[in-house]
Amino acid sequence: MLESIQVLIVEDDFRIADINRQFINRVEGFIVAYVAKTGEEALTYLRGAENLPQLILLDVYIPDVQGLELFWTLRTEFTEVDVIMMTAAKEVETIAETLRGGIFDYIVKPVDFDRFERTFVGYRKQKHLLTTKTxxxxxxxxxxxxxxxxxxxxxxxxxxxxxxxxxxxxxxxxxxxxxxxxxxxxxxxxxxxxxxxxxxxxxxxxxxxxxxxxxxxxxxxxxxxxxxxxxxxxx
Structure with missing residues (x-):
């Protein structure tokens, strides 16, 4: 069986971050590795991590970065880490750009647990297939x-x-x-x-x-x- 999938939450609103943490802890096979409130904090954590998380739950609106700057930094420096966008941003240009960047899913806030769970269960199945077969x-x-x-x-x-x-x-x-x-x-x-x-x-x-x-x-x-x-x- 796969080990628990480590998740980094990047969310500046502590209330939403806490909800995300609770949601993740309810889905079997996942554990929150760290919660970062800014882009700088997220990058500091990742650059210093002995073991990188497998997944990042990322908001578009982070106070110390503009637009999708943090997203592209993550995709460039940490290509082995997957990204799920969870944001209030609904602009087609933003969604299209993140899709081109290889996100696993794009979830629009506010989200209920059933929708959240479907994404994470689907991600777990994908990881299982990609790590158990040649x-x-x-x-x-x-x-x-x-x-x-x-x-x-x-x-x-x-x-x-x-x-x-x-x-x-x-x-x-x-x-x-x-x-x-x-x-x-x-x-x-x-x-x-x-x-x-x-x-x-x-x-x-x-x-x-x-x-x-x-x-x-x-x-x-x-x-x-x-x-x-x-x-x-x-x-």
Whole structure:
């Protein structure tokens, strides 16, 4: 499993910074490494850090820098650190420039926790894929680049999928399955993570077993009947 992802918050409003800290602490797999109120403080922390954070939560409006000056300094000096913008700035020019700079997401204030959580869970999944594999399939790359946020166009292999199996849900189940590694995942847990029923998740998992992309094992607990868990196919 991945270690906790370290996050640097750059926010001059202490109230918003505290809300951001609380939100981050509520999302599994993340921890706040530091909170900086100015650009100078953020750069001093990063330049002196023994271990850089993996992620920066950045506001556009920082009092001691102009516009996106701090953003571009971060992208130039710390290319290995990812950036999520969280700001009240809605100008198209600003959004376009940060997108060109390679941000993971752009969140407009004020934000509710559900929207915040979706971004951070998506980032965690991306980190998992990029740190546990040496190669990615095209559908995994499409998920990383956001091309399957909406239903994908019909492909030839979509027509060959059995009734009751759609490509988009299948890719989500596959991603959850690969996140589980050797620990495995139950249909109940997979359904909860993807947002489908237990029986639906089981149908997709069994389909992956049938095409040799997953393996099913029985796990015996102290009491009760054995639990069926699914792991990525490794044979």
């Amino acid at each position: 190669e990615l399939m095209q559908e995994e790359i499409d998920l990383l680049t956001g091309l399957q946020i909406t239903a994908p166009p019909l492909q030839d292999n979509d027509e060959m999928l059995p009734k009751g199996i759609d490509q988009l849900t299948l890719e989500k189940i596959k991603m959850i399955l690969h996140e589980s590694d050797e620990s495995g995942i139950t249909a109940l847990d997979a359904g909860s993570k993807v947002g489908v029923s237990r029986s639906t998740a089981r149908r997709y998992l069994e389909y992956l077993v049938s095409i040799k992309e997953a393996d099913a094992q029985l796990k015996y607990g102290d009491i009760g009947r054995p639990e069926r868990k699914y792991i990525p196919w490794t044979k």
